[in-house]
Amino acid sequence: MATADRWLLPDGIDEILPPQAAKLEQLRRDLLDLYKSWGYEQVFPPLVEYLESLLTGAGNDLALQTFKLTDQLTGRLMGVRADMTTQVARIDAHTLNREGVTRLCYAGHVLHAKPESLAASRSLIQIGAEIYGHGGIASDIEVIGLMLETLRRGGCCELHLDLGHVAIYRALAAEAGLSGDLEWQLFEIFQRKAVPELEAFLAKQVSDPDLAVMLRQLVTLAGDRSVLAKAASVLAKAPQAVQSALADLEQIADQLVASYPDVKLYFDLGELRGYHYHTGPVFSAYVPDMGQAIANGGRYDHIGEVFGRARPATGFSTDLAALVRRVTSSVASKKIFAPVAGSVADQASLQEAVQQLRASGQVVIQSLGAGQTAQSQGCDQQLSLSSSGWVAVAVSDS
Numbered sequence: 482m483a484t485a486d487r488w489l490l491p492d493g494i495d496e497i498l499p500p501q502a503a504k505l506e507q508l509r510r511d512l513l514d515l516y517k518s519w520g521y522e523q524v525f526p527p528l529v530e531y532l533e534s535l536l537t538g539a540g541n542d543l544a545l546q547t548f549k550l551t552d553q554l555t556g557r558l559m560g561v562r563a564d565m566t567t568q569v570a571r572i573d574a575h576t577l578n579r580e581g582v583t584r585l586c587y588a589g590h591v592l593h594a595k596p597e598s599l600a601a602s603r604s605l606i607q608i609g610a611e612i613y614g615h616g617g618i619a620s621d622i623e624v625i626g627l628m629l630e631t632l633r634r635g636g637c638c639e640l641h642l643d644l645g646h647v648a649i650y651r652a653l654a655a656e657a658g659l660s661g662d663l664e665w666q667l668f669e670i671f672q673r674k675a676v677p678e679l680e681a682f683l684a685k686q687v688s689d690p691d692l693a694v695m696l697r698q699l700v701t702l703a704g705d706r707s708v709l710a711k712a713a714s715v716l717a718k719a720p721q722a723v724q725s726a727l728a729d730l731e732q733i734a735d736q737l738v739a740s741y742p743d744v745k746l747y748f749d750l751g752e753l754r755g756y757h758y759h760t761g762p763v764f765s766a767y768v769p770d771m772g773q774a775i776a777n778g779g780r781y782d783h784i785g786e787v788f789g790r791a792r793p794a795t796g797f798s799t800d801l802a803a804l805v806r807r808v809t810s811s812v813a814s815k816k817i818f819a820p821v822a823g824s825v826a827d828q829a830s831l832q833e834a835v836q837q838l839r840a841s842g843q844v845v846i847q848s849l850g851a852g853q854t855a856q857s858q859g860c861d862q863q864l865s866l867s868s869s870g871w872v873a874v875a876v877s878d879s
């Protein structure tokens with residue numbers, strides 16, 4: 482192995498350096514403070530878990546995205562989290578086990594076995610918020626609002642919101658009475674929106690002609706708000722669950738138009754978010770110059786069941802590392818240089834001044850000795866001993 486290869490990072494595995502790291506940390510703190518101000522409590526799920534608890538309730542695509550390793554202590558298979566949402570659902574359903582509404586938020590690294598697109602990273606910093614224990618659209622609207630606020634703080638001005646409702650697909654697929662395997666196949670065809678494959682599948686597996694037509698139409702139901710009216714007529718013969726999903730979307734859209742008039746709404750009723758755990762309204766946010774969604778979310782009501790408690794759930798998450806690239810302002814980098822004092826007494830008073838400045842939030846860099854100057858340490862101010870004690874003066878004046 483050549484020396485240069487030794488330091489090569491694997492494809493899609495990134496490190497974040499100054500000054501980007503400072504910006505990212507600032508944004509992480511701002512967002513967690515924002516979530517706290519909305520009543521969300523922070524949790525730190527573990528980086529690795531046994532595979533069953535990590536993947537239970539999620540689909541094949543999450544399993545494929547998960548790096549696997551063997552636990553040396555038990556010989557059992559573990560996975561490095563590829564998505565924190567299922568972990569937080571486990572914490573709510575099993576570990577916290579609270580009654581009533583619980584709001585949780587989180588931030589941490591996740592690892593993807595494969596990049597989600599050509600340019601995507603495999604080491605993401607996922608940040609998100611989830612509401613458990615509330616089944617109505619009020620909680621969906623709350624998390625959409627928090628997602629939009631998150632993106633605004635991340636410097637996204639022009640936002641497009643894609644709304645879908647997985648219950649429409651699920652109700653039609655249930656009506657078709659497909660076995661587990663066939664349902665997976667259909668789900669996967671829908672995710673790829675592969676129309677010729679869908680037609681072949683429906684011809685072979687769905688005998689009810691009305692149902693086949695509705696499933697075929699579903700994949701085309703995308704566009705502006707008029708899509709909802711079109712869906713109401715195309716899906717008129719669909720089960721009641723489909724009608725109430727459409728009514729949910731109408732109400733969510735009304736509220737969003739009223740509260741966020743500058744956000745452009747788009748509807749995609751055949752859109753099934755990845756990972757297979759969503760069950761209700763789903764949403765993705767887009768910005769003009771980015772091919773894939775900048776944030777995703779949705780309702781996933783049944784995931785807690787596998788951890789012992791069925792809990793309504795909805796939430797969103799985004800990749801902080803992708804989001805921070807959009808932040809144009811930089812973190813203020815004013816630094817004060819503290820020289821080595823001439824006497825022991827002056828050194829003591831200097832330390833006191835340094836402590837006070839640091840306590841008030843200033844950055845003070847202590848000289849480590851000969852050869853170090855304010856300039857060499859990137860400082861624009863320097864502490865200087867005056868008759869009234871140590872004072873910070875501009876470097877050019879000193």
Ligand SMILES: N[C@@H](Cc1c[nH]c[nH+]1)C(=O)O
Pocket residue numbers: 564565566609610611754755777778779780781795796797798
């Ligand atoms: N974790 C999901 C988004 C989500 C959060 N909560 C509910 N859904 C994703 O990455 O697609």
